[in-house]
Amino acid sequence: MSLVNKFEFPDNKFDLYFLAYDSPKAASHGKHWTDREGIIELTHNYGTENDAKYKIHNGNKDPKGFGHVCVSVDNIQAACKRLSDAGYKFQKRLEDGRMRHIAFALDPDEYWVEIIAQNPVSETENVTTTDLETYRMNHTMIRVKDKDISLKFYQDVMGMTLQRTSENKDANFNLYFLGYGAPVGEKSANGVNPSANREGLLELTWNYGTEKEEGKVYHDGNAEPQGFGHICVSVDDLDAACKRFEDLNVNWKKRLTDGRMKNVAFVLDPDGYWIEVIQNEKYKAAPGKY
Structure with a gap:
């Protein structure tokens, strides 16, 4: 990066x-x-x-909440070997477990970084090089208590589109990938994750039955023990977007008018995760600025 x-x-x-x-x-x-x-x-x-x-709390030990960020790479075997040769630790190597198409590296604070393939794993087994310039910061994963409530919030309030769903009934959990723009669909011509070339997706992990639990299930990362802080959405008109959120009766962590920083706001999602809202300067820039 x-x-x-x-x-x-x-x-x-x-x-x-x-x-x-x-x-x-x-x-x-x-x-x-x-x-x-x-x-x-x-x-x-x-x-x-x-x-x-x-010590940073990485969200995967109790109290759980945030899960990982994910990077998609061209040749996953070569990419993982490069990290291993550099001395970085792994939560899960490619050869571990049943899922031989994903790995989880650990950053210096032991946050999990999922590594996924942009190309069919079977076709890159003997490739020894990896091109860092082709990498994508693919998604951020958080765990949610109630999939229906969270999906409604991120679609109706935050304006995201459900990109794809991965059901794992044998393991009692589902994954939902959301983002801005048209859905990518479930199928892929090259046989890999159809959203592997995307950036900035949000992955919601729903473990079956959590919606029936009383009270708050997941840790937002901002209360002790601290770790993950927030996701962030940039908007075309910050004042108008915050007025819309106000009209939709969202829960706020910080309105634009709160505190000294008048150029950021924080909305709370149904599980209490913070969502920062900022101005996309592309829509406010003077001609020729970029």
């Missing part, structure tokens, strides 16, 4: 780093950082690097 933007807040003792794939072969090459779909925001609170007791 490339660093496409950075904000420093020394008075508040934290910095933000925004990373994305930005090569000529990337999905959003050269776009303004607010006009991209495949972005990862890293938050660094000053001093944590020197605190031996400081």
